[in-house]
Amino acid sequence: MLLAGAALAGLVPGGSAFAQPESREGLYLQNQILQLRQELELLRRSGPVPMAPQLPPPGRGGVPVGGGEIISQLLERVGTLEEEVRRQRGRAEQAEYANRTLQQQLEKLQGDIEYRFNALESRGAAPAGAAPGGTPSAGRPTGGQQQGALNPPANSPAPPPPAGQPSTPPPRTPEVALREGQAALRRRDFTAAEAAAREVLAARNTPRAQDAGILLGDSLMGKRDFQNAALAYDDAFRKAQTSSRAPEALIGLATAFNGFNAKREACATLDEMRGKFPRLSSELTQEANQARQRAGCR
Template identity: 40%
Template sequence: MHLACIGRVAASGLFALLLAGSLSGGSAHAQLDSREAISLQDQILELRHEMRQMQSGGGEGSAPPMAPSSTSVDQGAGSPLTSQLLDRVSTLEAQVRDLRGQLDQLNNQVQQQNAALSKQIGDMSFAVQQAHPEGGVPGGNAGDAGPPPPPARPERRTPELALQQGNAALAHRDYAGAQAAAREVLAGPKGPRQTDAQFLLAQSLAGQRQYQQAATAYYDVYTHAPHSGRAPDALLGVSASLLALGDKTDACQALQKLRAEFPSPQPRVSRASLALRGRGGCR
């Protein structure tokens, strides 16, 4: 066979190869976008270019077209370039078949996964319908289900109950609970329990070693009710908090105020005042 004839056969084989490489639908187009398919397509284009050169007589070692003869047939059949081209065409055809097989396998996997997912969705929908027929609750009718009940409103403690529970928390050294109860009463309406709540707040702050806030809270008790039974204890609390902060001068002034305004305190207050004077070095 003449070299030009072999070129036409190889070109026809390339055309069939390109037609097979186009595959079908969007899946084949996506496959050609891969690196392997792009490289394969470049090789096919290169082969087509070489074939055209051979047909036009411009390839290396080729002869101008002439009438076929025994000599030209032997030369064309034994040409190393022709053998290489035929080998490359065969290799490319095998690669296309492999790629097509991989694509078919991927498509089958996707179809199987879609079928399994659809079945799961159908089973779940059936189970929901069986559990809630007609949108109602299980075992009942849709019309039997009424609106959900409103959330229960938390019962507000009375000031007396809050103080009772706050003092109990203070006795158990639950200073955070005592502070919460005191602030609850202070946030409510003004009443006779406000002074007791303020004193409980000061005690809870002192128990948490927040001495600066405790001193302020104790002094608020004294300023709001200077003649109440809580006033002497409030001044003691001011002095003790200031001593904890290292402020002996102001602590002694609070004790001096206690002595001036309450010259005859209860024995308990007197003993506490004497102990604080000793700690502060008061005169």
């Protein structure tokens, strides 16, 4: 699929974003390159470097070593150091991408744990104890009575919550969470919209996962977190690549690419969308044209 390379490449910034070395090794190599370039410039200005006369080997005519050979050696050292800088830069980019991926996985895992914990809390029965006013509960033994004589523990009904203490509300359904998240997005409460989207995505096998992914991308775009928004839109598209909302996810992905100046990936995404979905609504067509103009697509 054409989008796969674009989405993954777009989340790792290009060469311009990593023009500066990001480690002590990279700084050291850059300093050596600058020093060698200065030496080369001095050699070019001063001409050949005079060398001490050398006796030719027996039977051969010797040629003294001039500045050209030194320059070639320096150029070779510069090339070696530049290659090492490129390798260091590649390692830094790989480490940053792996760190960003682990952060996304950690956020999803945290949302899943919170959702499951809230669900267990809402299903858990209140502990058996004395009812208000000092009246013993139905399952509690009184005097010398053996426990379970009135009601076996397995069949004892859960006592109602104490007066004045509200019971824990049940968790929101995905439909309610999405509806409230869209309302938060319209009033520009991007944090609440993101939380609602992640709540739906934390549920397993929910049919509203693509809707939640698009909502997550929209909320991250509102917070100008363009790279994570691109991840959310791409994940939403992959969940249902032929659904009615798949073009919306691709347009969001292209817009997120434009957000961090990945114009080539944005154009590739829009071209793929044009091939997969030649007929779009007028609103989506207008949004796609705007994203194409911002990216400067042909």
